[in-house]
Amino acid sequence: MTITITAFEKSPDGDQGLARDTRVRWALEEAGLPYKVRLVSFKAMKEPWHLALHPFGQIPTYEEGNLALFETGSIVLHIAQRHAGLLPDDVDARARAITWMFAATNTVEPPILELQNAVLLERDKSWNNERLPLVKDRVRDRMKQLSARLGNADWLDGDFSAGDLMMVSVLLRLRSSGILDEYANLAAYVARGEARPAYKRAFAAQLEVNKP
Amino acid sequence: MTITITAFEKSPDGDQGLARDTRVRWALEEAGLPYKVRLVSFKAMKEPWHLALHPFGQIPTYEEGNLALFETGSIVLHIAQRHAGLLPDDVDARARAITWMFAATNTVEPPILELQNAVLLERDKSWNNERLPLVKDRVRDRMKQLSARLGNADWLDGDFSAGDLMMVSVLLRLRSSGILDEYANLAAYVARGEARPAYKRAFAAQLEVNKP
Numbered sequence: 001m002t003i004t005i006t007a008f009e010k011s012p013d014g015d016q017g018l019a020r021d022t023r024v025r026w027a028l029e030e031a032g033l034p035y036k037v038r039l040v041s042f043k044a045m046k047e048p049w050h051l052a053l054h055p056f057g058q059i060p061t062y063e064e065g066n067l068a069l070f071e072t073g074s075i076v077l078h079i080a081q082r083h084a085g086l087l088p089d090d091v092d093a094r095a096r097a098i099t100w101m102f103a104a105t106n107t108v109e110p111p112i113l114e115l116q117n118a119v120l121l122e123r124d125k126s127w128n129n130e131r132l133p134l135v136k137d138r139v140r141d142r143m144k145q146l147s148a149r150l151g152n153a154d155w156l157d158g159d160f161s162a163g164d165l166m167m168v169s170v171l172l173r174l175r176s177s178g179i180l181d182e183y184a185n186l187a188a189y190v191a192r193g194e195a196r197p198a199y200k201r202a203f204a205a206q207l208e209v210n211k212p
Numbered sequence: 213m214t215i216t217i218t219a220f221e222k223s224p225d226g227d228q229g230l231a232r233d234t235r236v237r238w239a240l241e242e243a244g245l246p247y248k249v250r251l252v253s254f255k256a257m258k259e260p261w262h263l264a265l266h267p268f269g270q271i272p273t274y275e276e277g278n279l280a281l282f283e284t285g286s287i288v289l290h291i292a293q294r295h296a297g298l299l300p301d302d303v304d305a306r307a308r309a310i311t312w313m314f315a316a317t318n319t320v321e322p323p324i325l326e327l328q329n330a331v332l333l334e335r336d337k338s339w340n341n342e343r344l345p346l347v348k349d350r351v352r353d354r355m356k357q358l359s360a361r362l363g364n365a366d367w368l369d370g371d372f373s374a375g376d377l378m379m380v381s382v383l384l385r386l387r388s389s390g391i392l393d394e395y396a397n398l399a400a401y402v403a404r405g406e407a408r409p410a411y412k413r414a415f416a417a418q419l420e421v422n423k424p
Binding site for chain 2: 101102109
């Protein structure tokens, strides 16, 4: 069955690959699955036909036969559970890899989204210069804990998994702040993710859409 | 095999049941599984033996034989995938229910966490009165979309699922702000969750620990 995902007609981050379709493209590439892309504009994302697919009016979505999904984490998990390459075979190791997917989305990403809001939505507010250091320190609290857990390992729990795919994708959003580079092992971890051939193909595919 | 979870020795919200162990207790009650609880203090949560279980020094954790998990979403999914009562049998419906788990944790909860930070951590800051309405409006953007999708349905996608368990738990954190009650169908949805016998048992169990 053909897999079709949606992506921004023009990504708000330009060509950096930080829009969430890159996460889904990466998972599809790791699994060796071909896919089609339907591009949607910001205007179209708020129209009824797209809201029927994605109630929060965002990208990406995932369609395969009669199945329609939204939410990057859920789409990546769906792919990972059905195809080799993204989750270990051992039942317990599989549960632990899924734990890292939720840790990326529910524990590490929220303070990064708060920082993103401060930088993008509150840039011109009178409080921003004074408040920004507090928000950055909330991100650092998480980075310090994640860095301690990763230690000298290549990946978070044994071989590369969907948990690493999600965590690397979340951490990539921190690079422009300079905070990622404060943690040498996390910066190296992200670089290992970016060096994977599947990531490179995913990045190139979104770049093809968003090239300057 | 015995299931052991961790919970706060004394929850920071007092007896309201908003700490994340309530979500795991609820899932265990829906699945009809007995469990033990190990209470941990704020101090103990930052000690090496607890950080080995939970790298971010939080609760809950989940231990069952040789398996140790953290992250509420992952624990609830682990329980839901192995026991009846929390996920539909149909493969596509199952993927959609899991989508709502990720929507709760990655799309709906982040703006609620940002509001919680503003209320708890930035209460005394000079900007708080002026900034709070912006943060609340970010939450309302999500509530409006979620309310539109739920419509007159009882649950988000067919029967009650782990997706509803996570969404109701996330929305409960909004009640004290008054924002939940601005959306009558969402307030009724949360009330339906709270009326489930399994939720009531979970709430009572955490109350037993946190009673005033």
